[in-house]
Amino acid sequence: MSDVIDNVFIYTDPERCMGCHSCELACATSHSSYDFHSAVLAGVVLIPRNKVIAIKNQTTTSQCVQCEAPCLDACTSDCITREAVGVIKIDEEDCIGCKLCFKACPYDSITMVEMPQEEPTDGKKKRKKFKAFKCDLCFDRMDTDGTLHSACVEACPTDAIMITRDSSYRTKSLSLRGY
Amino acid sequence: MLETPRIKTVDISAQHMIFKAELDKVETAWDRYDAMQPQCGFGETGLCCRICWKGPCRIDPLGNGPKKGICGANADTIVARNLLRSLCVGASAHTEHARHIAHTLYALSQNAAPAYAIKDENKLLDVAKRLKINTEGRAIIEIVHEVASISLEDFGRLHGEFRWLNAVINPLRKAKLEALGIMPQNLDSVVVNGLSRTHVGSESDPLNLLLAGARLAAADVSTMAMGTELSDILFGTPQPTMTTANxxxxxxxxxxxxxxxxxxxxxxxxxxxxxxxxxxxxxxxxxxxxxxxxxxxxxxxxxxxxxxxxxxxxxxxxxxxxxxxxxxxxxxxxxxxxxxxxxxxxxxxxxxxxxxxxxxxxxxxxxxxxxxxxxxxxxxxxxxxxxxxxxxxxxVDIPSNTQKAIGGFSYEAIIAALRMVDKENPIKPLIDNIVNGNIQGVVLFGGCNNTRVVHDYNYTTMTKELAKKNILVLATGCAAGALAKFGLMTQQATEEYAGDGLKAVLTAVGQAAGLGGPLPLVLNMGSCVDNTRAVRLANDIANTLGVDLDSLPICVSAPELMSEKAQIIGTWAAVLGLPVHIGIVPQVIGSPFVTSFLTQGMEDVLGGKFIVEVDPIEAANKLYAEIQKRRQKLGI
The missing domain is CATH 3.40.50.2030 (Rossmann fold)
Known part of the structure; x- marks a missing residue:
């Protein structure tokens, strides 16, 4: 558990969240080399690592809470890592889509997305290819001094989203989502 | 770490006053822009539907959430409907502007507007002729009465000829609009029709909604021409004048x-x-x-x-x-x-x-x-x-760097200057220089300012870039304001920024017109409603060559647009067959259908299209490429 205490994660205050989905758009574009407009024209599907959810009369977001990481233990291809700053990260390039992490996650925070594939030319049946995605707090946008710039936090118009290491928020976030 | 302050404007006098605003603790649009960040992604993509009170409905452009509104409208329908509504509002603004002026002209003909007079009788006769009104042997006041009456009738005309449309849109384009079934009958009903189609449970075919926008646009260009030309009758047709700006x-x-x-x-x-x-x-x-x-x-x-x-x-x-x-x-x-x-x-x-x-x-x-x-x-x-x-x-603190500018390049003023070069056929020198390549093409800048862009930066950057490539630059509205403030409506700017071919033409015409030097680098054609002055010039070129506007090396650019009026103006320019650059990502990108129609498919149907490019240098390159494409097709 000591590792978990140090991990950073995203918390969205349901009192402030308006459910506008701006964080999803920001997440999806910040994890892509396309901006929204060029992605539309190129037919590229953008994938968010978070999801706006409604609970009773409130809205919040659902994403990985950077826990003890059973996903990391489950991964057979060593593409899930615990970064020094306290973020569990999937190397999306190397992910083979085996879904073991997806099954290991206790909080349904990993999404398996089918990747677009060209039709095989040898007449064989097209095999579905998946990749695992989850919140990495925009690790790739981190400053050299370890300051994180998570796109969802920057995009939130009501400042409902924050980065925290306070584990009481982790409990709060999970209990909001029914865990 | 020290944060570099965001550059807000390239207008030095404006920079000075933004600094004063901070000292005076007075808020400006830039402060409100900062406070507004981030802006809602669903509004930005056009995917928020607030048309009925079952909503608001939002389509998830990322594909995980709802793909349809509660009524079943999908992203394409919602985006097309929102766009059509905006275009209706833009057209309404022009309609009320023109109606106000036509009413005044009518009141004048009834001796009920004592503050006003007919300042330009020649323009009155020219307008009357183009509206097919008999002027032979008639008193001026009678002609005024008929011009005003026919203009007012055009707003709600149910039968007969839509006079202003016929005076503004060239015959080949009219035939094209007729073939597509998008000829408007009058000015008012197209707006009402457009709005009615967006009511809940009405039209949901995105293509037909976009074609309604095209029909509206054809009416709007006619309304705008009415606004401009009746103003010329009342207040005089602009002629080149020296002034100052900023x-x-x-x-x-x-x-x-x-x-x-x-x-x-x-x-x-x-x-x-x-x-x-x-x-x-x-x-x-x-x-x-x-x-x-x-x-x-x-x-x-x-x-x-x-x-x-x-x-x-x-x-x-x-x-x-x-x-x-x-x-x-x-x-x-x-x-x-x-x-x-x-x-x-x-x-x-x-x-x-x-x-x-x-x-x-x-x-x-x-x-x-x-x-x-x-x-x-x-x-x-x-x-x-x-x-x-x-x-x-x-x-009191007034900036002290006044900029000189030459304004007043109405259609008539440009033709008058060209007439000094060729008395019989004034449009010929312009055509000849386009054909021989001294002038590669023409770009008309129009539109607004937008806090998403450094104030005036796109206008000034693109103008310098295009002029260097021998593109003749025209400007209206807040584009004209920007370029006047920046010193690009001067003879010195021609010397400094024009490519050799363009400089030679501007100098020859300017000398012949008695300006003692070249025409300014950018010709100010007026306010935003005056964009039709440029259409008339373009039609003269097209009619002389026997082609439609979709063949000519002419583009439009609104690199800092924001208003719904600018949206409908851009739309009519594309509907008339011209490539229209916009420097702001339009609120339609939530619909792949609408986005690809406006930027690609539209060109096959109407010859014009939108080009979205937020980088001004890239935008100038893209417009230059469009101009070259058209030159090649013309074999010049």
């Missing part, structure tokens, strides 16, 4: 009146009346009397017809007040930030609204009517004189 045109020792908005009906009479009240101003201690300056498109109207200085375009309107030297800001309609009232409350400035159907919350209202225009204008100027005693000299 916030430095305000005077410390004068009573400064800033006229802001769009319609010349108001500002012209305020100018007339102010001229008679100068002595009174001097008695109050303002040694330079009354100084009238223009803001936004009123600024262009005044600059074009009278050489009155232009202080600001859209995004620097508040800064005019922040100089602390403006006694009154007099506004009519469109593009007036509600914020000016609060800005004014920090100084002695009185904001005066003038139209009964365009009141500004917190402003002093003086009801302005054509029938009693002089009395209204006198009240307005008196309010400015009263405010002068409240001016706090400690709060």
């Amino acid at each position: 916030l430095s045109v305000l005077k410390k020792d004068a009573i400064n009146i800033a006229l802001h908005g769009h319609n010349p009906l108001l500002c012209e009479i305020v100018c007339d009346v102010a001229a008679t009240m100068n002595d009174e101003a001097k008695r109050l201690g303002a040694s330079e009397g009354i100084n009238i300056v223009g803001v936004c498109c009123t600024g262009n109207e005044l600059m074009m017809r009278h050489g009155i200085p232009l202080a600001a375009n859209y995004l620097s309107q508040e800064l005019t007040i922040i100089t602390g030297a403006v006694e009154a800001m007099v506004v009519d309609t469109q593009c007036i930030m509600p914020a000016v009232v609060e800005t004014a409350s920090n100084y002695h400035t009185v904001v005066i609204s003038t139209l009964d159907d365009n009141k500004i919350a917190g402003a002093t209202h003086v009801s302005f009517h054509p029938e009693t225009a002089t009395e209204g204008a006198r009240k307005i100027v008196q309010l400015a004189l009263d405010a002068y005693s409240r001016r706090d000299p400690k709060k």
